[in-house]
Amino acid sequence: MTPGPTEIPERVREALARPIANPDVNPAFLDTYRSLTADLAAVYSTEKDIVVLGGEGVLGLETAVASTIESGDRVLCVANGLYGEYFAEFVASQDGDPVLCSFPADEPIDPNAVREAIEKAARDGEAFAAATFVHCETPTGTINDLETVLGHCREAGVLTIVDAVSSLGGAPVPMDETDLCIGASQKCFSAPPGLTTLAVSEAAWERIEATDARGLYTDLEPWRDIETTGEFPYTHLVSNCYGLAEAVSMLREEGLADVFERHEASAKRCRELGAEIGLDTDAEEPLCSPTVTAFEVDSALAIQGVLHEEHDILVGTGLADRENDLLRIGHMGYNADVEHVERTMDALEDVLDGSDDWDTGF
Amino acid sequence: MTPGPTEIPERVREALARPIANPDVNPAFLDTYRSLTADLAAVYSTEKDIVVLGGEGVLGLETAVASTIESGDRVLCVANGLYGEYFAEFVASQDGDPVLCSFPADEPIDPNAVREAIEKAARDGEAFAAATFVHCETPTGTINDLETVLGHCREAGVLTIVDAVSSLGGAPVPMDETDLCIGASQKCFSAPPGLTTLAVSEAAWERIEATDARGLYTDLEPWRDIETTGEFPYTHLVSNCYGLAEAVSMLREEGLADVFERHEASAKRCRELGAEIGLDTDAEEPLCSPTVTAFEVDSALAIQGVLHEEHDILVGTGLADRENDLLRIGHMGYNADVEHVERTMDALEDVLDGSDDWDTGF
16 A cells, blocks of 8 residues: 555456567567557547656656756756655756756645746746646645646746656546656556656657757657557567556556546545544645545654554655655555555554554654 | 567566565565575676666666766777677767777677777777677677687776676676676566666776766666665566566576576577578577577568468567578577477478468568
């Protein structure tokens, strides 16, 4: 019950164990890949191109930046949490010039403030080449409503990059005004880590072609016509593709509306049961994510340890300097299930009731 | 029977299908990783550090270059085949300055010529920061004896990078004088594509720390103390690690000497049976690789197609402008088996005998 990697259902694990078709030589692999991206487009709810890269979600985030940002490009990194701030590191690592536009972790992103930052930069002759956003701030269980602010970027001609790693497949992701939207296999899809997905707009492709990318593994350019040519820049992760394809098929069989509703119901039940035992969420509604809930606690590490040891349930703690202050319950993908949530919260109540007995003196 | 990805044995496929321990939170994953690198060190036959990265072999090759080469660094790319030449692209993509030292594809690398190139560059005040080599040139089935030339590099203080992607686990790889030696999961290990392995010398680590690497996914620096800290720079590919760990265990159970002998015997039988039906290898002994044999043919694509269609056996063709001139039989990993080779060569004989009936007019 961590916020990813999530438990992998048996059907997906069986798909991983299939004998493989050689992805370099056997044309059957291109059919697999085409079918996977078509199914993913339905999950993204977009007609934009979908690309599946062979690596963890961090590869997708870095690739989006590395393929579109050149040395010296100014990039507005909009953040109301750690992951938003991390985007500045991806930009800096490409010799771009990141400008943080930060909001407190418990407050929504203010579209007007972002618009003003974009307009001021343009007036000053320092226009932004791109802006980055995080849809679900996994570290605090915050989901951002990005439609308006993405619209402002589009009007100003600023390329938009959205990290939807921990929401894609569990909640509708903002697509209309998004140029690059990144997902990963191990979150709401409940496939193993190893594949990262990108939805790529026509404007993004144009930028990618105009950008002199450094690096090969993080360059999207060779992927533009991949479904026609089949000339993958490396041997694709064929077993992982089988697993993700099965996982996405399961979402489509269930129906996306039902999948999203299942996530919402699990999140709601998690917050209700938390409230019953006196736990506050870090994010306030409507910022509470349907995929992960962060409760404010003392001694998160101790609680995590006892839950794992005594109840065989693994949950997340906070990150960085909030490591011990937040307990994070993942209800994403296969684990987005009211019964799973109830079992977890029952166990948590039990652990908190017994906290007097802990060595840590909770 | 292609030169990779190779067929995945059932034990490895079952390992892929195991429920996973969360690699970010559950300390069990670090134990898995440590045990995997210890087993890999035995396959490399080295006491150098082993790193396992989450991506295909191309990621390993690019990471070796990106972590050690800075803008303007001169790198000697020693080549007697396509893959040797490709190293120049990795160097150029990092804004390094590649200098090709090329030998014909059917001739060995001349250590003296390489030494002279290194010495001349030093005299001219343009010393090489590194030199790159390919152990097994998969496109032509050529294995290079690199010990002497690597020794020359060491004497001259030139960092050495060796692509052993298609030999590691199937033949002894040159390690004593090698600073970075790259392998991949889908070749002689017969695990699925998705992991790349690097053996890293102390001199390489020093260079890595002194290098201002661009990019995060292709930077080795965070991996130096990974087995102590467990702070992986991204969620590791845990299912793939289970698969590779099982595959490496199988090699160790068989015994490395027997594994290498099995590859040699398969290669020898492949060449013998080829000679019996009038096929010449592209490489001459002792340059013939124990992991892949390239036969000179006309109409390789047609032969490949008929073999696949009529006999359900998939082999490789040549690459680039030799696509139709070479037929490549992989006998690596699980497929390094005299019976597999005999079945393949019987089928090939049958296909060649019936070549009058082909549409292509072989």
